Amino acid sequence: MVELARGLRLPEPVYVTRPTLPSLERFRESLEQVWDSRVLTNGGAFHQRLEAALCARLGVEHLSLFCNGTIALLVALQALRVSSGEVITTPFTFPATPHVLHWNGVTPVFCDIDPVTFNLCPEQVEALITPRTLAILPVHVFGQPCDVEALARISNRHGLRLIYDAAHAFGVRAGGRSIASFGDLTMLSFHATKLFTTIEGGALVSGSAALKARIDFLKNFGIADEETVVGPGINGKLNELQSAFGLLQLEQVDVEIAARRAVSARYRARLAGLPGLRLPPLDAPGVESNCSYFPVLVDRERFGLDRDALYAALKLFDVHARKYFHPLCSQIPAYRALPSAAPDRLPVAERVARQVLCLPIYGQLRPDVVERIADILWALHERASRG
Numbered sequence: 001m002v003e004l005a006r007g008l009r010l011p012e013p014v015y016v017t018r019p020t021l022p023s024l025e026r027f028r029e030s031l032e033q034v035w036d037s038r039v040l041t042n043g044g045a046f047h048q049r050l051e052a053a054l055c056a057r058l059g060v061e062h063l064s065l066f067c068n069g070t071i072a073l074l075v076a077l078q079a080l081r082v083s084s085g086e087v088i089t090t091p092f093t094f095p096a097t098p099h100v101l102h103w104n105g106v107t108p109v110f111c112d113i114d115p116v117t118f119n120l121c122p123e124q125v126e127a128l129i130t131p132r133t134l135a136i137l138p139v140h141v142f143g144q145p146c147d148v149e150a151l152a153r154i155s156n157r158h159g160l161r162l163i164y165d166a167a168h169a170f171g172v173r174a175g176g177r178s179i180a181s182f183g184d185l186t187m188l189s190f191h192a193t194k195l196f197t198t199i200e201g202g203a204l205v206s207g208s209a210a211l212k213a214r215i216d217f218l219k220n221f222g223i224a225d226e227e228t229v230v231g232p233g234i235n236g237k238l239n240e241l242q243s244a245f246g247l248l249q250l251e252q253v254d255v256e257i258a259a260r261r262a263v264s265a266r267y268r269a270r271l272a273g274l275p276g277l278r279l280p281p282l283d284a285p286g287v288e289s290n291c292s293y294f295p296v297l298v299d300r301e302r303f304g305l306d307r308d309a310l311y312a313a314l315k316l317f318d319v320h321a322r323k324y325f326h327p328l329c330s331q332i333p334a335y336r337a338l339p340s341a342a343p344d345r346l347p348v349a350e351r352v353a354r355q356v357l358c359l360p361i362y363g364q365l366r367p368d369v370v371e372r373i374a375d376i377l378w379a380l381h382e383r384a385s386r387g
């Protein structure tokens, strides 16, 4: 292995993602405008411009910016008065998803996932509905759209709220529509690890002006005017510097998505036929994905190494893949005693969490580096199969 690593090791570390930054010169110009205005936050001009620009880019009407995706999701539940009872969600997600339920006094009910998309399995959602269920909180994991039609049918039939965690799904379209336009509310994350970023940041997309107005009060302490506080809000605002950064990011987001598509296509071309490595599904008809992640499933028998061994071996070559999302959220101490968290009730999620590995993908990942990562994967397989 030492010999192999010496030959193929990358000259510098390659991480699962890297943000593509806007021009520093242009950002400096924006900063000068902020300095001139002295408006630093509380819905200033850059904030207003970014909300409008995001609506136009995403093809939605009502969007509220937030300081991060987690607070946005916390407010989404408050806005729809989901603050007791149970909400059905996925265990195969980042901990923020069940945590916002917990912080709202709601019990998460974990539901198993689809083996291909890794998203909530609609048939199993229905079986978990009880008189205490108030909402469904699905995640478009790795930017793959959930079965939005089936979930809409189920939520309508049972009078449940439907709130999407679209932290990974910026710019994704399904059935000719923005993925952010489904359900009662959709949360987006603009964290530094996302393909569109405001460093930290996020948004809620709502279906009506009235719901957006309620969200905007809630993210600003519930303040309506200098003497009126309409409800118990929180501070979820995005500031002017980050909004200005976001406007510059937005100018380059389509180039970023196209570059990620090219990385994804190169991985697919090079890794097709590599035994024991299942590649992410191709876009279903009507879906435009954003290639925000490149998750593979590692089958130990056929690849020759299990996921953990492959993850560790890649590090020797300075390739820092990530085990998103292992461990499952149902295994977090705060939730693992819940009846729905029992591993035998979540067999698909348990298997996927054991096998999944997210390979590096971002717009500026050079083609020769992608080629090298593919060479390393083939070499590791060949070495492991020789015994």
Ligand code: T4K
Pocket (backbone or CB within 6 Å): 015, 016, 017, 018, 019, 068, 069, 070, 071, 093, 094, 096, 097, 139, 165, 167, 168, 188, 189, 190, 191, 192, 193, 201, 202, 320, 324
């Ligand atoms: N729902 C879902 C489904 C989510 O995935 C997330 C967040 C949320 C909700 C919550 O949204 P936010 O409140 O975060 O807006 C990262 C992110 O921190 C997290 O935002 C994201 N999901 C999650 C999937 O990934 P870590 O712990 O893996 O981050 P970290 O610091 O290890 O970064 C990963 C790699 O990215 C690093 O190895 C290098 C690179 N990186 C990272 C940062 C922070 C950079 O190149 N520059 C940077 O500034 O969680």
